[in-house]
Amino acid sequence: MYLLEFCKMLDKSAIGTAIRESSLLFPVIEGVHVLALALSVGLILITDLRLIGVVLRKRPVSEVWEQFFPWMMAGFAVMFTTGFLLFWSHAMAAYNSMAFRVKLLLLILSAANAAVYHLTVYRKMDRWDTALIPPAGARLAGWVSLIFWAGIITMGRIMAYTF
Amino acid sequence: MATIFPFFEWCEKTALFRVISTHESLFPALETLHLFGLVLLLGTTVILCLRLLGVIMAKQPVPELAGELANYTASGLALMLSSGALMFVATAVRNYSNTSFWVKMMFLAAALIFHFAYFRKVIRMDDLGMARWHGKLAAWGALILWFGVALSGRSIGFLG
Numbered sequence: 001m002y003l004l005e006f007c008k009m010l011d012k013s014a015i016g017t018a019i020r021e022s023s024l025l026f027p028v029i030e031g032v033h034v035l036a037l038a039l040s041v042g043l044i045l046i047t048d049l050r051l052i053g054v055v056l057r058k059r060p061v062s063e064v065w066e067q068f069f070p071w072m073m074a075g076f077a078v079m080f081t082t083g084f085l086l087f088w089s090h091a092m093a094a095y096n097s098m099a100f101r102v103k104l105l106l107l108i109l110s111a112a113n114a115a116v117y118h119l120t121v122y123r124k125m126d127r128w129d130t131a132l133i134p135p136a137g138a139r140l141a142g143w144v145s146l147i148f149w150a151g152i153i154t155m156g157r158i159m160a161y162t163f
Numbered sequence: 164m165a166t167i168f169p170f171f172e173w174c175e176k177t178a179l180f181r182v183i184s185t186h187e188s189l190f191p192a193l194e195t196l197h198l199f200g201l202v203l204l205l206g207t208t209v210i211l212c213l214r215l216l217g218v219i220m221a222k223q224p225v226p227e228l229a230g231e232l233a234n235y236t237a238s239g240l241a242l243m244l245s246s247g248a249l250m251f252v253a254t255a256v257r258n259y260s261n262t263s264f265w266v267k268m269m270f271l272a273a274a275l276i277f278h279f280a281y282f283r284k285v286i287r288m289d290d291l292g293m294a295r296w297h298g299k300l301a302a303w304g305a306l307i308l309w310f311g312v313a314l315s316g317r318s319i320g321f322l323g
Contacts, residue, residue: 027321035313037198042206046232056231059223067219068210150199157195 003095010091019089026089033082039075041149043068051142053133060129061138090163097162103155110148117141174255183253190253196246201313203239207232208309211286212302225298229286261323267315274308 010016019025049055050064087094094100121128121137128135134142174180183189213219214228251258258264285301 027318030321031314031317034198034201034317035310037202038205038209038313041202042209045202045206046210046235049235055235056228058227059220063220063222071209071213071219153198153202154195157198158191161191 007091007095010088013088016088016091019085026086029082029085032078033086036075036078036082037153039071040079041075041153043072043075044145044149047072048142048145051134051138052146053131053139057132061131061134062125062129093163094159097159099155099159099162103152103159106148106151106155110145110152113141113144113148168259171255171259174252177252179249179252180255183249190250193246193250193253196242197250200239200242200246203235204243205239205309205313207236207239208305211236212306215286215298215302217298224289226287226289258319261319263315263318263322267312267319270308270311270315274305274312277304277308 019029046055047064047068050057050059050061056064117138121135121141128138133139183193210219210232211225211229214221214223214225220228282301282305285297288297
């Protein structure tokens with residue numbers, strides 16, 4: 001199977017082996033991965049809570065989004081880079097881990113949730129931007145995102161036990 | 164420190180220790196809750212620090228933003244301290260000889276004192292009445308101390 005071959009190749013590669021066997025590299029990359037949670041998921045959390053209509057209600061949704069966006073992206077850039085390096089070093093363990101599969105699935109689903117939100121409610125944002133409580137579609141996108149991210153963190157934590 | 168070692172031993176004789184160590188899934192569950200708390204506490208702290216440094220939400224007064232986020236910061240702190248205390252009880256004796264644990268406790272004590280004695284006062288100050296260096300000091304101090312707690316905490320399991 002293609003995916004299996006790819007994981008085997010990563011696992012055996014010099015870089016993968018170097019990270020896995022280094023007593024300092026792996027902990028440092030993982031430490032950065034956990035710390036960047038504050039910036040990535042931390043900002044997602046407050047953005048979702050604004051969509052649900054419970055925080056920063058006096059500020060337009062678009063303003064909260066624009067102000068947070070560059071920092072959120074910086075956080076996610078760090079998350080994906082460090083996450084990929086961690087995967088690289090344990091590709092076979094990850095391949096065989098149910099928690100890792102669920103984590104990936106939840107990441108894809110939260111991207112889909114964001115895409116659906118951007119293609120639907122977000123397009124009519126000029127009508128509800130300043131609403132204290134955004135419309136049902138936006139609130140739903142906020143809740144779904146919160147639940148998925150809670151799941152992603154949980155799966156990430158469980159997954160580490162299988163390595 | 165020899166005088167407080169009996170406390171660490173006593174922790175492992177409690178019913179709480181037995182419960183956490185006999186249920187395999189409890190410790191990972193506590194770690195997960197600890198991470199949820201981190202997202203709440205550090206997420207809101209990072210937002211406030213960026214605001215104090217003047218890089219985001221410049222239109223919103225600091226005390227107003229602080230008031231909006233206060234409940235989430237407090238919930239995050241409560242979640243972290245309670246899940247952290249339970250994990251401590253479950254690994255007390257191992258923690259005693261773990262350098263990272265003691266470094267984390269130093270950072271935690273400093274971060275808590277800084278937060279309650281200074282940071283919280285600065286974020287409630289009126290923008291106009293606040294000297295700019297207060298904002299910068301509060302922001303950098305909080306970032307360094309809380310990330311110090313997180314990093315040394317992460318190394319408890321790795322470096323010992």
